[in-house]
Amino acid sequence: MDRRSTLSGRVTGRARRTWAGALAAVLAASALTLTGLATDAAAADVNNAKNAGFESGLANWTCSANSGATVSSPVHGGSAALKATPAGQDNAKCSQTVAVKPSSTYTVSAWVQGGYAYLGASGTGTTDVSTWTPDSASWKQLSTTFTTGASTTSVTLYTHGWYGTAAYYADDISVFGPDGGGGGDPTPTIPAAPATPAVGTTTSSSVSLSWNTVSGATGYNVYRDGTKVLAVSGTSATVTGLAADTSYSFQVTATNAAGESPKSAAVTGRTATGGGGGGVVPKHAVTGYWQNFNNGATVQRLSQVQSQYDIIAVAFADATATPGTVTFNLDSAGLGGYTVDQFKADVAAKKAAGKKVIISVGGETGTVRVNDAASATNFANSVYSVMQTYGFDGVDIDLENGLNATYMTQALRSLSSKVGSSLIITMAPQTIDMQSTSNEYFKTALNIKDILTVVNMQYYNSGTMLGCDGKVYGQGSVDFLTALACIQLEGGLAPSQVGLGLPASSRAAGSGYVSPTIVNNALDCLTKGTNCGTFKPSRTYPDLRGAMTWSTNWDATAGNVWSNGVGAHVHALP
Template sequence: MEHAIRSTRTGTRRRLGALLATALAATGLTAFGGSPAHAADVNLVKNPGFESGLSNWTCSSDSGTTVTSPAHSGTSALKATPAGSDDAQCAQTVTVRPNSSYTLSAWVQGSYVYLGASGTGTTDVSTWTPSASGWQQLSTTFSTGANTTSVTVYTHGWYGQPAYVADDVALTGPGDPGGPGDPVPAAPGGLTAKAASSSSVALSWNPVSGATGYNVYQDGTRTQSVSGTTATVTGLAPSTSYRFEVTATNATGESAKSTAVTVTTGAGSGDGPSVPKHAVTGYWQNFDNGAKVQRISDVQSQYDIIAVAFADATATPGAVSFTLDPALNYSEAAFKADIAAKQAAGKSVVISIGGEKGSVSVNDAASAANFADSVYALMQKYGFNGVDIDLENGLNPTYMTQALRALSAKAGSKLVITMAPQTIDMQSPSAGYFRTALNIKDILTVVNTQFYNSGSMNGCDGKVYSQGTVDFLTALACVQLEGGLDPSQVGLGLPASTRAAGSGYVAPSVVDDALDCLAKGTGCGSFKPSRTYPGIRGAMTWSTNWDAAAGDAWSSGVGPHVHAMP
């Protein structure tokens, strides 16, 4: 399967020594921490959540960029990387009133992260944290002088230290009554909730004149910023009541909150999608490689499991992240809403790890923990039902087992785990992929082996079969069925068209014959299994996009057949 590799920029580390101690003493820094400003106060910072890139911000030595993960809210955050002679300061000049009090705050991650304001006309202020492994809010206050009409707010790291991340910078207090710009927008109206599941809810509201964005509040805390009038909130607990409000924003400030709506999520034990007895899996491409570009909402209704391809490796061993390809012109809010809508229709959506060029490595206890933590974070963020393992460059069965069991402990019994090994990876129960599948048999959903791009292989009868035939599919699936997997955990993976893979395409009717041969002993070629497997799960294809490019021939031919199996 294809995959576009994205690079991750990291900083370098060196000792601070006596220079750091001297510099800290000279700055007169305040203690880090503090209480956040009231949500109803006007935020004078423009582009505070970096949703518009670095617009309105200036970073020293081109040290800053924006990233989609981690983000405290919305879809973006600032990432700035210090150097040996640069502290990666990112700053913005903000209009203020003389003789007025202000609160400055921001959410940060990293080592030696600073937040401050200069040009106050009184005492310039700064606050910092020596280490924030997760999101931590910095906050400080100051008063302006008698002639002060603007201040500069900034964040920075420390020389030679790793990159830091900042988000949701806020300078709250009275704005400039005579300054240019639009008035603060009115509060949004028409807030409604729909498509609530056990872990997510879709919100929508009416547009507000003059607004350039909207903030979503969950039980009084801002959880995300969006540009449109819809948002999907994920990571909710089952059978729990939540209160939601929305505000409108522009460059001048933030509106009052909308009228609140209260939503109770569904029960976790019986709510939300579950994989049917016989299921069709399809991979959705988060990139454009010549197949038909789709949104999740465009995925054909025959697919029961939609695998989003692919998550990316990060600089942290074992950890993964996910970013929508900008070429798709697909907003994160719409992506989340489409996932929720598919789940409301009974489908499961999982995040796929790997692909042809995927380089995720889980080979020790630390990377196993990083894998579980990062995949669970993506499930919480986007509402994914689980994970697909498509590591085509091998895996370590000991630590991948450890990682998937740790993920299961976090996600619970409704976690969907699928795999898409290459044919060679499932030739023997002693192979790493096969061993992993057997190790997690009690929590595994299905293994959809890629019966293509493989040439000839041995079947369970010891004979060699050529790909592209019903015998190849049935004799090789028999290896897994007789090797310890439950029939419900075995699926046949095939390309959706001749363009979708280098070799191994078969007509949908051949897939149907192979399923019938395995399930009830009819439609077989020269190979006929010694027994039948009525519970065989179904079939998978790469990809829903290539299927769409071929007029939905694969899903129209295989889907109804799978769903009609007893």
């Protein structure tokens, strides 16, 4: 019924005035009552969950089987969110105890994304509640309500996924209702500005930065030449997409729910010369191959690899019956019972220590063939799958039985599009493969120069070869190393993409072993113009990447003489 029809009858004179006054009094009284109720509700109803947006990491939350972590992307609000990853026997349950009032009604809500996600409350003293959603590509809100029992003073708030399914994300979780007296997160104030950031590793397209922790900050913004380019949750970041041999000004601010701090003082970072991609590795790096088999060298677990090695290439991936497709099978029996879980944990530990761990494809007997579009796609997809499974940072191409530059280029660019700028790509051609830019290996390296990390040519098992001066040089001398490196350096690769690959001991290769002193002299000759042999390059290459050895196992067998000698020398280069 239309409310106006009840007021349309005849009301005249004093009666009209009396009725109108009574109505006004009733409405005024009602307004006072409603205003009071609204004030009481606003004072009473709060979000009783602590660290509801995960801006303080996992504080106040407990996640089963270490399944939870905070991430800076994707987030629903603020600068952090929960990422929880189920396993075959674990549903990635994250929970906290929330203080509530007895005999009160609460609304539980959360924003979720990703795999199957559940939200609920238990221990309510009445009927426990939960709600869920299947996979969601974008943020979706879950919500449910519960009423506490007459003596209930706390409930368990939780989220979880489903066994063996994809990770789920959760953010901005709320238990909204009367204040349970458990204390809420303190109202934040705008944090102070960070101290001047420090410049770390630089490449031709990136600059890494680090700065001090700011009290009360939940995130940080990075500015390049006055423009915001990154928002991160930690105290370090790498700014990518930069031009080579260029100086940039960087500043950092601290953020939280209250706002953003003033900018830090500016610091200047300059990118390296030349091309190249491949994540963040030291300006001068040491690469070592780790053997996934026992051939008489010291059997190692990945955790036992010398700390001098910056890039560890796991040798090798295995070819499958499908052209271009590779897989990785840990030789647990040959490595003394080393389990896959232990191996994965060791990969993660090496990465946490700042090392790069990559999967090597090929080897002396490797038969991986990438010679058409289909096998190129298979290669990219399978390498990416292996990387995802084991946590590898990239791939090493060590195909000693030839490759097709057109389709290997296609495969590696496809892999790069999946992984992004963090991808490490290394190559280990034989000396014959890098004698001319018309060779397939050399062409491949030049084709992917913008995403290539380093070519560590094998200066062993090769006999005599031509140097860049047209003269013939034999293994075992400084000249052999410098004159052949010169071909790559003058043939189009950036100095940061060239490394010297040598055996770790005389037992590691059929021929070509030289002492660490010879390797170091060659490094000095190429980078500084000192300690050269009869061949002296026309210029120096101070950005030369470093050296590689086969293998960390043979190095250990010889008492780590190679890594202690060459490794320390590489890291001391200017």
